[in-house]
Amino acid sequence: MIHLYDSLEGEVRELALRDEGRVAIYLCGPTVYDLPHLGHGRHALVWDVLRRWLTFEGLEVNFVSNVTDIDDKIIARAALEETSEEAVAASNEDEWWRAMEALGVAPPTHTPHATAFVAEMIALINELLALDVAYQLDDGVYFDVSRVGDYGRLSGQSLESLRAGARVEANEAKRSPLDFTLWKNAKPGEPTWEAPFGAGRPGWHTECVVMSLALLGEGFDLHCGGLDLKFPHHENERAQASALSRAFATHWAHHGWVMVGEEKMSKSLGNFTSLTDLLASTDPRAYRLLVLRSHYRSPIEVTPETIADAERSLERIDAFARRFSLAPLAGERMERASDHDFSGPAAMLHTRIQSALEDDLDTPQAIAKIFDAISQTNVAADRGDVRGAAQMARAVAALLGALGLRLHASLDEVDETSADLATKRDGARAAGDFAEADRLREELSQRGWVIEDGPHGSTLRRT
């Protein structure tokens, strides 16, 4: 079973499952007020890889990731664009799923929307009020953090030190500056729901507690998200569940940032590249490879250089896929180890990848092992071990599929003129007219093709 760093315990430990053979994961999804950026891309890719791997290993993964479709920023954006909150949320959510599809991120098992769970959130806030863990002020309902014994545990900080670092609050009436909003009272023109404690809308921290418990049940296995959600968002989710004596996530995992230069990429800093822009200009698989080859908890640098590096690296994989005519696995469908043959020389490869990934999702190690296997397979084939090489190659394809990295083995569709030029060149070579052959190769190159001569004739591929 996989071992993951648990942010709550501060150590790598086995992911203990509530139900044998089944994993229940909750991932905090996007607030759809703007285009997704590179950071969201990493977020989606990291947890997609985890999910695919667990599935590959035969577990039934219930992967829930929400969409926050009501929030201050959506309201602000709607006002700015003179449109409705629904329209802002819908268009950005569409953009999100388009980007996810391009990245090869499989859709979650469930995608709850905050606005569909308002009744449940109201019920939860009511319970908290009844327990006097929540209190009402002029502008809404607040959660009293002092009522939770271990508040701050996830952040690794005491209540006192958190309080010391807290900035000056707008609402001085709060019992503690750390108290957070459960419900915001209605303001004119804003989306509003009726509630016993006043018309208004939910605060951000309640939706994830409600939806995770509703869809995954108490004591679900893993709650994950970006490091920036650890505090206050995840701390606050935990606090609410704890106040209600409901068993919450048993394991917490957080991934690191995408960096721009020496700074975190974030919307508030404005230093972000949208996923849409990236995907328009590069092979989406390059970004997945870039993410895979560094550890999920480390920061990654995404620059034109690192992307180009990953693209060239991908080229080695694709050349391998062409050589062995490998099928492009991965995509919406999730691979399972049981559907593949890991006998013979492939068994050790599978084991190596397994131990790498089970050790806190060590994808860089796994990728290195895959590149090792690619070299070994090429050597075997050069040596004439066709059978062994083919077996290894299929195992490599299956494991890349398990990581969601799609191969590009199929040859590009060749237009008639180019195909014609290639045929002419083959003829010129056969006739020993190498000057003409080189001229035709140059012409093909101008048209964007690389020609490779093999034992069974030449093939064309896109540059």
Add this chain to the structure above:
RNA sequence: GGCGGCGUGGCCGAGUGGUUAGGCAGGGGCCUGCAAAGCCCCGUACUCCGGUUCGAAUCCGGACGCCGCCUCCA
């Protein structure tokens, strides 16, 4: 102020108390009509200063530099 992280070869980026990370780029060679792909070989490394140790880039202490969270944020 509190808490946490990082500093590796031309670049990216892992890992480990002594034995090859991996990729990209570069040099040499094999193969090829020449290429491409593939294969073989090669170089430069662990911020600095102390300490522990037979041995540290890896453990401990200190210094310097950098980053993040403590406010919305993947």
